[in-house]
Amino acid sequence: MNLKGLPGGIYKPLSQQDIETIHNAALRILEQTGFTYESGLDDTLAMLEEAGATVDRERSRIFFPRDLVTRMARTAPSRVVLHSRDGNNDLDLTEDKVHLGTGGAAVRILDLETGEARSTVLNDIYQVGRLVDALDNIHFFVRSCIPTDIPEEAYDVNMYYAGLKATTKHFMSGVNNEEGLHRVMEMAAMIAGGMDALKAKPFISVITSFAISPLKLCTQSTRIMQECNRNMIPVALSCAPMAGSTSPITMAATLTQIHAEQLAGITICQLTQPGAPLLYGGIPGMANMNTMGYLGGGVECGMMNAAIHQMAAHIEVPNYNSAGLSDAKVPDCQAGWEKAMTILLAAMGGSNYVHHSAGMLESMMAVAYEQFVIDDEIIGMAMKVLAGIPVDEEQLALEVIDQVGPGGNFMISPHTLKHMRSTYFTGNGVTDRKIRENWKKDGGIDARERGRSIARKILAAAPASRIPEDVDQAIREKFDILLP
Secondary structure (H helix, E strand, O other), X not given: OOOOOEEOOOOOOOOHHHHHHHHHHHHHHHHHHXXXXXXXXXXXXXXXXXXXXEEEOOOOEEEOOHHHHHHHHHHOOOOEEEOOOOOOOOEEEOOOEEOEEEOOOEOEEEOOOOOOEEEOOHHHHHHHHHHHHHOOOOOOEEOOEOOOXXXXXXXXXXXXXXXXXXXXXXXXXXXXXXXXXXXXXXXXXHHHOOHHHHHHOOXXXXXXXXXXXXXXXXXXXXHHHHHHHHOOOOEEEEEOOEEOOOEOOOHHHHHHXXXXXXXXXHHHHHHHOOOOOEEEEEOOEEEOOOOOOEEXXXXXXXXXXXXXXXXXXXXOOOEEEEOOOOOOOOOOHHHHHHHHHHHHHHHHHOOXXXXXXXXXXXXXXXXXXXXXXXXXXXXXXHHHHHHOOOOOHHHHOHHHHHHHOOOOOOOOOHHHHHHOOOOOOOOOOOOOOOOHHHHHHOXXXXXXXXXXXXXXXXXXXXXXXXXXXXXXXHHHHHOOOOOO
């Protein structure tokens, strides 16, 4: 059963009146409160001024006219396709089509053998990518952790290389600077068969955290974002305020601030390159008011991320947001309920590209190999909900009911045999459905251990490089590739 790209939009936390109220409030913020900015954006400021924005350099403030913002939002594509390299996992981001995958920048991972937390290394990106490649319900790969074993200046090309070597699914990551972006694009073009081929079917995209909430442009990320625009590389306009800390504590105000930040980012992108592919990247979160840290597993995160899709849909731009985070430190019951709630809400809301949906623990600080396996199961179940219940002559089975008759049994009916493997979600094996006696006989292990066993089995197989050998060799000769 194909469980990707199914339509959501069946959960709508905002009414149409709410959407219009938030949209108009965001436009008011951009006109009256404006954006501030870091130094080093002179070209961007000049571009905005020429388009009709007001830049107050004494106060470091940009004011965006309503008509300019509205015009630029209309220029942004309403459909973005993020390609896979084999064509089997292309992501058609439009309307309410839902896709869920990995995300994060964890610095710890639960070691697959010891179960203990350790620092993440470059090989973890590669091995997680291999898991993602094998797990059918994880639709794309966003690098999930930071390699702490290589120099920071080597991050960009090595993270993309590790991801592209591991999987043919679409790969997204951030980059540290424009130079790193150009190296990544050059490497991807080598794999694609040229820059034109990469632009035609982009199998990489870039997270650009252009906004420092509240309402401030980050110089480095804005410059990276604009360079992606010029080269037609898709970007996710990531901004992630925490309610109560970097946005007001109420959900409506947080959504309004995010919408203003997104509209500013979209305006800059479309002025830079009309028609540049982008994803509305609002990621509303919450501050833990006891510790002032990030609170990832709250049900309100699921509610707000579902609302984000409604705001993106209002301006007809596909969206990128978040679900599947947990404040749990290990794959336990808490991780299960927090992940299931937010993943299901984001999926039912119709979000187009939902990252963080697999692997994350400890409020984005950690990942676990077995958690990716468990979350693949949760995502599959959420997508099964979106598949709905088909009702037609075959599904109603009136003739079958008549043939079996009152008091009969459908167990050996040909109709049962025909549909038994396709009607219900079967999963990847991490869910246990044995009777107790057989469960005990097989070791009585819990879901975490079953997940570890499945992960070990996947990773024990001989790795298949997803980069052709001759291209791999050429890449290694041109770039400082640190993955063995």
